[in-house]
Amino acid sequence: YYALVLMDGDKMGAWLAGDEGKQPMAKRFHASTLAALGRDSKFEQYLAANRPASPARHQAISTALNGFALHLARVVVEDLFMGKLIYAGGDDLMAMVAVHDLPGLMLALRCAYSGVLPEGVEQSAFWRRVTGAEQSRLRLRNGFALLADGRNGRKLTRMFRLMGGEATASIGAVIAHHQAPLARVLDDLRRAEKRAKGEGGRDAFCLTLGKRAGGTTHLVGKWRLDTGMDGDMGLLLELRNLIAA
Numbered sequence: 329y330y331a332l333v334l335m336d337g338d339k340m341g342a343w344l345a346g347d348e349g350k351q352p353m354a355k356r357f358h359a360s361t362l363a364a365l366g367r368d369s370k371f372e373q374y375l376a377a378n379r380p381a382s383p384a385r386h387q388a389i390s391t392a393l394n395g396f397a398l399h400l401a402r403v404v405v406e407d408l409f410m411g412k413l414i415y416a417g418g419d420d421l422m423a424m425v426a427v428h429d430l431p432g433l434m435l436a437l438r439c440a441y442s443g444v445l446p447e448g449v450e451q452s453a454f455w456r457r458v459t460g461a462e463q464s465r466l467r468l469r470n471g472f473a474l475l476a477d478g479r480n481g482r483k484l485t486r487m488f489r490l491m492g493g494e495a496t497a498s499i500g501a502v503i504a505h506h507q508a509p510l511a512r513v514l515d516d517l518r519r520a521e522k523r524a525k526g527e528g529g530r531d532a533f534c535l536t537l538g539k540r541a542g543g544t545t546h547l548v549g550k551w552r553l554d555t556g557m558d559g560d561m562g563l564l565l566e567l568r569n570l571i572a573a
Contacts (some may be wrong), residue, residue: 331430334521337419338496338530346381393418395488409433432458441497443471443490448556496531498524505540
């Protein structure tokens with residue numbers, strides 16, 4: 329058996345239109361400037377108004393998606409897990425991975441997309457839970473990523489601005505036998521991704537198991553990063569480790 333993963337960012341059109349991730353105009357100013365403006369009541373309505381969509385916003389989103397797709401996705405799939413990246417195009421991604429690594433990879437991709445970890449979970453503890461080992465290659469925090477990469481004998485560290493904690497993504501995954509027709513497996517994969525957005529209500533995942541003897545089983549859950557590792561995928565990781573022990 330092997331697993332395929334299909335990820336897609338949620339409400340990307342709304343993000344580009346400025347309807348998602350809204351921020352007040354007050355976020356544009358330095359704290360000292362904001363304090364001076366706040367002393368005059370004439371600016372209250374202006375500071376409370378939402379920032380309009382702008383070319384700078386579109387550039388920031390494009391930069392975040394490019395950083396994830398061109399740099400982070402391959403590191404997560406191929407270096408931290410036993411997987412192979414098939415394609416990554418901005419907010420969508422397809423990869424193949426060993427079944428044992430599937431739950432950890434799905435959660436790691438979801439966190440890497442936003443640049444945040446589950447609430448209250450430290451870096452080392454998170455990566456031990458999802459990969460089973462320590463790693464210092466990638467660090468995620470507050471919508472940013474630090475990636476250590478060695479080139480020409482030197483260790484370089486690059487910072488990437490990502491989509492941030494308010495941005496979400498849904499993932500569909502299918503576990504299939506290697507003799508199952510690939511066309512059917514890909515169809516099940518697309519259905520799983522749609523089921524995550526539909527039944528899961530976005531910011532969710534759907535895990536589909538295609539049994540060799542026939543029949544299909546689905547598991548739909550929510551990431552719930554605000555609950556730490558107690559979300560549905562965190563519990564699935566715990567179950568996997570318990571069975572493996």
